[in-house]
Amino acid sequence: MRRVVVTGIGVVSPIGTGVENFFNGLQIAQPGVDSIRSFDAQAFPTRIAGEVKDLSLDAVNLPATHRAALLRDRKSVFGIVAAREALDSAFGTTPLLRFHAPDRRAAFIAAGLEIFHLQDIIAHLHNDRINGQDLLAEVMHQELFSKLQIPADLGARCIAREAEIGGMCSVNLSACAAGTQALGEAFLSIRDGVADMAIAGGYDSMINPLGVGGFCMLEALSRSNHLGSAASRPFDARRDGFVLGEGSGMCVLESLDLARQRNARCLAEIVGYGSTLDAYRVADPAPDHMGAEAAMKKALADAKISPAQVGYISAHGTGTRKNDIAETQAIHRVFGSAAKGIPVSSTKSQTGHLIGAAGAMEFLAGLFALQKDCLPATINLTEPDPQCDLDYIPKFPRPARISYFLSNSFGFGGQNATIVAGRCQL
Amino acid sequence: MNRPAPQSLDLPRVCITGAGLHCGFGNLEQTWSNIKLGRSSIHSIRLDPPIDFPEFVGAKALDFSLDELKVDRKLQKYMNRASALAVLAAGRALVDAQLTRADLCADMALFASTGLIAFDFSEVLPAMEVSLTADRQMDYRLMGEQGLRRCHPLMPFRMLLNMPLGLVSIAYGIRGENFMLYSGSNQGGVCLEKAFRGIRTKRFSRALVGGCVQGLSLMPLCSWSQMGRLAKTAEQAIPYRQNHQGIAPADVGAFLVLESEDTAKERNARVIGELTHVSVLQKEGSALDQAHHLTPKQKPDLILTTGNQSYAQDQIDQQAVESAFSQDPPLLASFDGQLGYFDAAAIPATAVLASRLLIDHQVPAVLDLGRQPLPLVRVPQQILISANEAPTGQTLMLLESWNKDVA
16 A cells, blocks of 8 residues: 655644744644634624634735635635645645646545625515525626625635646535545545545634524533633633634645655655544534544554554544543543553644634644644643543643654534544655 | 556455435436436426525425434434435435345445535524614624524534535444535545445445435525526426536435445345446546546446536537447436436436446436437446536446346
8 A cells, every 4th residue: 555645734723824833833832712803793602713813815816716706705715825835835836747647636625614695695685585586686797606605615626726636626524524534535545546646634714603603502612702712621621612713724645655756855644544423413422432432443453553652642622511521531442541641632722623624723733743843732721621531731732752643533413533644754 | 537446356346235316206216217208307496485586497306204214303303405315315225225224334434425505594584684783784793692592593503514424324323434525516426436445445345425415595596597507498408409508406315325245245235236437537528538548348338427517518528429439339318307417416316327227227218318219229237427517527437237136
């Protein structure tokens, strides 16, 4: 089987845009959560989120044909910016054609929900009915997708076009598990010989009235607005839900042989991937944790490494009461007596929960650990929950040299995904 | 072209052991009977209140009830129409494969694709109305204070696009490898390619794979209109006719059960057919351009296409067929003209119907492109499925007959 390495990365996050800023944010335990500024959320039960603060969307060079639509959909722009950074860091200014034929290039991209703007409908809402005739007439005079609905894959299509993808292009919508699944499928496609190179990762932003409102209705979000940046506190005894975040994480994956041929810098090697379903409930993890446990075991078996070789776990760690306990117990079952000796952290404490982009962002946190010999912290963890009894690297990052890390993502609908990566052994 | 895993003698064969469908004519048997009679499920449609939308042509799924499969009624409340169609078709595929819940172990994978959001605006209208200022602007403070409380509590679940997959998993106890993909016929192709490759590389031995689309809703219709892709009449929606211009959007759920030969043998499964090739690309032109890469043994008797939106595209397909199969080109046809366009579920749905054709051995009337009965020249042994997704998505898939029961 072919080996698969990461040769480029890019990121847009609430703690910094660009890999250098993101890594720096992890290094200094910078919080990314604050009061929501992108719309008036003052009357919402949750008024905090991890918004991207250092990227001016207007200044991004966007494809002319879809510029109007893209500017209405932040997440797509995040994806494009992160993908460009990943491709630049992997290939520089050399045309991709020099390295990989188009039909050997693939894209595996996780995206968030479609956006539509309620204001677009208001003008056509009369007496409890939407005047679809007038709405359609208005839509037909607009640029494509610049009114009403922006497809969730618009950003992915733009990325695929820029990377001149001629092979498979996959747009994954598995919510919280999507980013890890996208990376895992990219890994498998190269390992299986279907592709030689892939751009893989995710982008998302649900920080809008419907997104925030919807999660508020589920009572899934933290309502500790008074805590501001301290509200996202996975594994803490006083946690009361997750905090939304936004951004994008993207990676360039290549077969090791081809990366070597062109003397590419190898940032990490992906060695295993596991994906399962709980088949239990829509919003709650299964009480037996078998799905999460099975995903981790599958990934480790796929990687052909023992649990003892894992030096760090980038947890799903949302900050909800049930998930954090379920994940802790699943880790215990996978790692047994060694569990308490493996550092675990959730960077959602800094960035919030990026939903479709979470898995990719947390994979990049694992890359940070490999690259900087430093494990990211679970900031805001001040009072550990007795039911969450692992080493969660509270408050500050910790210097450590590891060989392998594991990254978990467990999503709505019971989708679980785990990916394992380590240092490139050339 | 995607190269499959290196050939070796011990690569498992990928068997089709179950198929499930629900669309304008109803289930697979109903649909197949109507197709053979040359009927079309495309007709004029008006959207239900509270949306007043101009009349258009499409194919609405026949009324159905998940009680048919004894799906928990509490679970049904989480479902929008696309999710319900997925659960229905997936369940029918499992029944067709004679797989019980006890059979569905952790090794069963699940891959599905869905289309443009089909949001039910009746879910948010109460919240919107109470959130308007006197001059009809959205006031998000009003929405936060009053509007959210007026939404149905399960509305968020009906918005999440990965719910069809999660709900199929919960309904039938499926726990294996999985993903949910979005939009466009190519995503259905990616799902099938993954299932095919996963079985061949022995990552898993069994997969449930398909798609679901609710195409008849305000937002997809506005998008299709904006792209100029809607057919104005049912006649215009028929591929390979000179006046072919546009698609007729449709509702559908379509799923296949795929198993390795050994797994099928172990339980004496009825094998409907075999999947022997799947490739997915992003290229302009026709997916049938890839047919040059098929081996001489893989020459199809019949080509079923889906996704063409104009006669010009049809002609590109025809030229590709003539180029790839200069000696005795196979018959080229499509179910889109009778059933509508199934978007992200188009390839699974066409595969479901093709699998029916493999065991029925009768050529449906539609395949003559003029709705006249066509004398059967030979029993189709190999059916090539080709899907073009504008602007550049291409999928090519080969289904072959399995002439005997595996046991």
